[in-house]
Amino acid sequence: MRRGRSWLLAAVLGAGAAFTVGAAQAVLAQGPAAATQDWKKEFEEICAKTQDAMALPMDELKGLVSRCDKLKPRIEKLDESQRKVYSRRLQVCRDLYQFVIESREKG
Amino acid sequence: MAVPLRIAVLVVLLAPVASRGMEVVPAHRYGLVQFGNRAAAAKVPPVSFDHWSHRARFTCRLCHVDVGFAMTAGQTGISASTNRSGYHCGACHNGKTVLGGKPVFASCSAGVDVDESPSCRRCHEKRDPEKARRDYEALAEKFPRKGQARAVDWEEAEAKGLVRPIDFVEGVSIRRAPLKMDKEISIESSGWMTDVLFSHRKHSVWNGCEVCHPEIYPSTKSGTKKTSMIGISSGESCGVCHTKVAFPIADCERCHVKPVR
Numbered sequence: 001m002r003r004g005r006s007w008l009l010a011a012v013l014g015a016g017a018a019f020t021v022g023a024a025q026a027v028l029a030q031g032p033a034a035a036t037q038d039w040k041k042e043f044e045e046i047c048a049k050t051q052d053a054m055a056l057p058m059d060e061l062k063g064l065v066s067r068c069d070k071l072k073p074r075i076e077k078l079d080e081s082q083r084k085v086y087s088r089r090l091q092v093c094r095d096l097y098q099f100v101i102e103s104r105e106k107g
Numbered sequence: 108m109a110v111p112l113r114i115a116v117l118v119v120l121l122a123p124v125a126s127r128g129m130e131v132v133p134a135h136r137y138g139l140v141q142f143g144n145r146a147a148a149a150k151v152p153p154v155s156f157d158h159w160s161h162r163a164r165f166t167c168r169l170c171h172v173d174v175g176f177a178m179t180a181g182q183t184g185i186s187a188s189t190n191r192s193g194y195h196c197g198a199c200h201n202g203k204t205v206l207g208g209k210p211v212f213a214s215c216s217a218g219v220d221v222d223e224s225p226s227c228r229r230c231h232e233k234r235d236p237e238k239a240r241r242d243y244e245a246l247a248e249k250f251p252r253k254g255q256a257r258a259v260d261w262e263e264a265e266a267k268g269l270v271r272p273i274d275f276v277e278g279v280s281i282r283r284a285p286l287k288m289d290k291e292i293s294i295e296s297s298g299w300m301t302d303v304l305f306s307h308r309k310h311s312v313w314n315g316c317e318v319c320h321p322e323i324y325p326s327t328k329s330g331t332k333k334t335s336m337i338g339i340s341s342g343e344s345c346g347v348c349h350t351k352v353a354f355p356i357a358d359c360e361r362c363h364v365k366p367v368r
Contacts, residue, residue, distance in 0.1 A: 050283070080189075
């Protein structure tokens with residue numbers, strides 16, 4: 001009986017270890033791809049709100065400008081073609097949010 | 108009646124600037140730009156791009172915001188490499204994007220001799236003005252025309268549903284709610300012309316917000332912005348588009364629509 005339990009425990013632990021190693025390998029395998037697309041997800045989230053810019057509260061607009069500034073150095077590290085396009089697109093997006101902030105402040 | 112000397116001098120000095128913006132350019136030549144910054148180094152002819160050939164199909168915003176074409180010449184950094192990577196022209200001209208049931212031809216294919224390949228010469232070729240005129244007329248016959256140049260009236264064509272400009276390209280554009288912008292602005296004319304009624308709604312159909320703000324129209328305190336016809340003729344303010352691509356300022360009555368006060 002006791003010996004049977006030990007076997008069962010060993011099997012459970014073994015399966016758990018195998019699952020953990022497999023999962024870690026899977027995460028590592030998709031890691032670089034996930035990291036490269038991470039900037040794009042952030043870019044799309046930030047710039048998806050340009051159509052609504054006039055209706056957004058000031059805090060949110062300032063938050064979006066701040067997120068643009070944080071994302072900029074990551075985009076500058078991309079390959080030349082991506083950098084050219086997305087640096088410009090991010091700048092256009094940031095400038096619009098900043099424009100709305102300044103327009104409200106000036107009245 | 109004697110004209111004061113300083114006014115006469117002013118008129119003489121400003122006449123060339125004003126007349127530049129008032130020039131009536133034939134419709135098939137209006138909006139022509141050349142992409143040639145890198146062409147000589149790459150030993151290829153520059154690309155002659157007619158805005159009208161794309162205007163029937165796409166919004167200005169799609170190309171100038173999503174695809175990333177700058178509004179100022181030489182600022183985009185377009186190259187064969189960016190096209191091949193699926194950016195700039197390559198965002199649509201990739202051999203995969205389907206438009207009107209047909210794939211759009213690929214731009215700047217690697218390893219192709221530009222002198223030999225007909226596909227390169229679709230863009231990299233010296234422009235034939237007569238062919239451009241014929242192509243324009245073939246396109247324009249389906250649409251209403253207006254103004255001194257009898258150019259396509261894109262605004263009416265859009266309003267009548269004759270054109271439905273695409274504003275989204277899969278893999279390039281971001282899905283967003285449609286823009287709701289109905290604010291109209293009355294701009295007082297200080298000269299002899301009637302006031303201008305500026306429609307945000309009409310402009311936002313093609314441009315969204317980002318094409319104009321803040322690059323062309325930066326933030327200002329309400330009511331303090333002064334726009335002059337001299338500035339517009341020189342390519343400032345409305346003149347960024349309305350001296351190059353959108354209907355020309357010589358069609359005065361298309362903006363100065365409000366009755367005299």
